[in-house]
Amino acid sequence: MTREPDFARTTGSASTSSGSAAAPASGSAPADLDFARTTALVIGAGASGRAAAELLVFLGARVRLYDQNPDATVPAGVVPVLGAADVPPEALAGVDLMVLSPGVPPARFRAAQQEFAPSARVHGEMSLSLAIAAARFGRLPTVLITGTNGKSTVTALTGALLAAGGMRPFVGGNLGVPLAAALLELLRSRAPGPDALVLECSSFQLETLDRAATDVAMVLNITPDHLDRYPTLEDYAATKARVFAGLDGDGLALLDAGDTFTPFLRARVGAGRLVLVDDPAGAHILGPGPGDSLVLPAGDTVPRNALPIPGRHNSKNALFALLAARHLGVGLDACVRGLEGFHGLPHRMTFVRERAGVRFYDDSKATNVASVLASLDGFDRPFVLIAGGRAKGDDLTPLRDLLRRSGRALVAIGESADAFHALAAGVVEARRATSMAEAVEVAAALAGRGDAVILSPACASYDWFKNYGERGDTFARLVRALSAEK
Missing domain, CATH: 3.40.1190.10 (Mur-like, catalytic domain)
Known part of the structure; x- marks a missing residue:
């Protein structure tokens, strides 16, 4: 259910905020703002937007948070402006500072700010935070x-x-x-x-x-x-x-x-x-x-x-x-x-296990062709590649040359399995798999001693998994469950 904003709580002294009338719409740090006399509008209730809103509340600002989602989570002390397709003009009334979350395309919100709060400063969450860090810590x-x-x-x-x-x-x-x-x-x-x-x-x-x-x-x-x-x-x-x-x-x-x-x-x-x-x-x-x-x-x-x-x-x-x-x-x-001491980040060419002379790597974060090419350029052993998922429209052709140079075989998965299978035709042996469990079994059988099996999909994960992390975790769990020998 849409929660009605109470703008009266936040507009009281905004018009008298020192220096706000002369403040440009962007390009100046908020370090000189008196947050206790500042009314801020945060756009976007994702992690960055909520963090910015909470920080501003702690610093004493009156904060509104806009999001199209009527059920978005709003931190304590923040006035919700939820559910509207566009930010309501009244939500911009008296605003000194507008903070844009990174997931929000800024153009239309900057246009609304220029029309309804032209003296407000505009920052992203990171820009705002850098300025506050400099003011507080030097x-x-x-x-x-x-x-x-x-x-x-x-x-x-x-x-x-x-x-x-x-x-x-x-x-x-x-x-x-x-x-x-x-x-x-x-x-x-x-x-x-x-x-x-x-x-x-x-x-x-x-x-x-x-x-x-x-x-x-x-x-x-x-x-x-x-x-x-x-x-x-x-x-x-x-x-x-x-x-x-x-x-x-x-x-x-x-x-x-x-x-x-x-x-x-x-x-x-x-x-x-x-x-x-x-x-x-x-x-x-x-x-x-x-x-x-x-x-x-x-x-x-x-x-x-x-x-x-x-x-x-x-x-x-x-x-x-x-x-x-x-x-x-x-x-x-x-x-x-x-x-x-650095062993990489999860799902980025993460070593999982060696079995019967075959090394297994989780590179589930490689969700586009360029990332796969970067991961496997100069890789030091032949590999069986597990690839596919929800396609992003990338040109797959460069992967064909990669497989020709260093590939042992390819196991095609997900919605784009047919495209990857066709890509490998005439270059390396190619198989299709209808689940990650089948993909791991087939890839392990195709790999020989001295080879690697690499999950580097070049696609999004949303056909089979909720995100690339779940995809990588599933792969790693299945690899660890393989018997010690072929």
């Missing part, structure tokens, strides 16, 4: 990480390297805990703040990211994604390039030398030093396959086998993380210790 070394694929791994690995160097970083953003939620917990408990921020940034978060002081900013890669939200791939890439906006002359910008969009992105790096990854003149991988050594621009060399997770793409991920950590002052020995 200037924190900050690393911003984006890209189509690999950003969660690089974010977690960068955090691990900083921690190995004795720092106390907050690691999150699009990965794990929203920054607003972490700030709220710190402020409530009066705990000391972190001494660095390592933030994964989605393109949606970057749409609303105000210029925030940044020490390291990186774009790992650009491949087609979210083209239901962006008119062109160039628009998507330009949004990713917003990650560089907060660099100054001492900052570090990182790009992949081999990525198609690197020239496009390079032209959008303003201040700071640019280093290309996987480039002989920058940071590079020495040796075939995943490589023997990781070489940094200053000549420092790290043994590749210090990092336990496989794949050339993870060698490249490690270079991005090493460059960031070294720029923030972490010693080389500490970096090596951080690499040695």
Whole structure:
């Protein structure tokens, strides 16, 4: 049932909020807002929106939360504005601050704000949180990480390297805990703040990211994604390039030398030093396959086998993380210790088990073709690939060359099983499976000693599972249940 908002509770002194009449609609930090005299409207009741609303309530603001879902969860102390197809004009009355959740396309809400609350400032949850963190804890070394694929791994690995160097970083953003939620917990408990921020940034978060002081900013890669939200791939890439906006002359910008969009992105790096990854003149991988050594621009060399997770793409991920950590002052020995202790994130080329000389890996997070190619480029043994699910419209053709180079066989699953089976025809042996249990049994039978079986689906999971995590967990459980020998 739709819950009726009580706007009278929240409009009392908003018009007299100091400085709000002159505040621009966006592009300025809220650090100078008197939150006790601020009326805020948060758009979107997902995890980030709820975290932003709770943080603002704690800081003393009067907060409204809009969501189309009439049954959305609304934190205590927040006025609900639920169920309407569009934000009601009266919900914007007297608003000083509008906060956009990352899942919300911002254009129509910015238009409504311009019409009904033109003096209100506009921020995303991450942008708001960065400004509040700076106001409460001072200037924190900050690393911003984006890209189509690999950003969660690089974010977690960068955090691990900083921690190995004795720092106390907050690691999150699009990965794990929203920054607003972490700030709220710190402020409530009066705990000391972190001494660095390592933030994964989605393109949606970057749409609303105000210029925030940044020490390291990186774009790992650009491949087609979210083209239901962006008119062109160039628009998507330009949004990713917003990650560089907060660099100054001492900052570090990182790009992949081999990525198609690197020239496009390079032209959008303003201040700071640019280093290309996987480039002989920058940071590079020495040796075939995943490589023997990781070489940094200053000549420092790290043994590749210090990092336990496989794949050339993870060698490249490690270079991005090493460059960031070294720029923030972490010693080389500490970096090596951080690499040695990092075993990857769930469902990203996660080693499950070795059985009869066959290694099994869960790469369920690979939900598009580009991610599969990245995971398996330079993989060090032949593999049986389990692939398929709910198709995203990707061109599957590049997988054919991958299978020709390194594949042993393919097991096709899910709604797109026929397309994957046809893809493998004439290249490697291909089978269909009607369940994950059957897929694991068939793949295990096709693999020989020295091979790998890899669940790397190149598709969404929603045909058989509620998400990629459930898909990966099911695969791992079934693999562990296989008998010890064939």
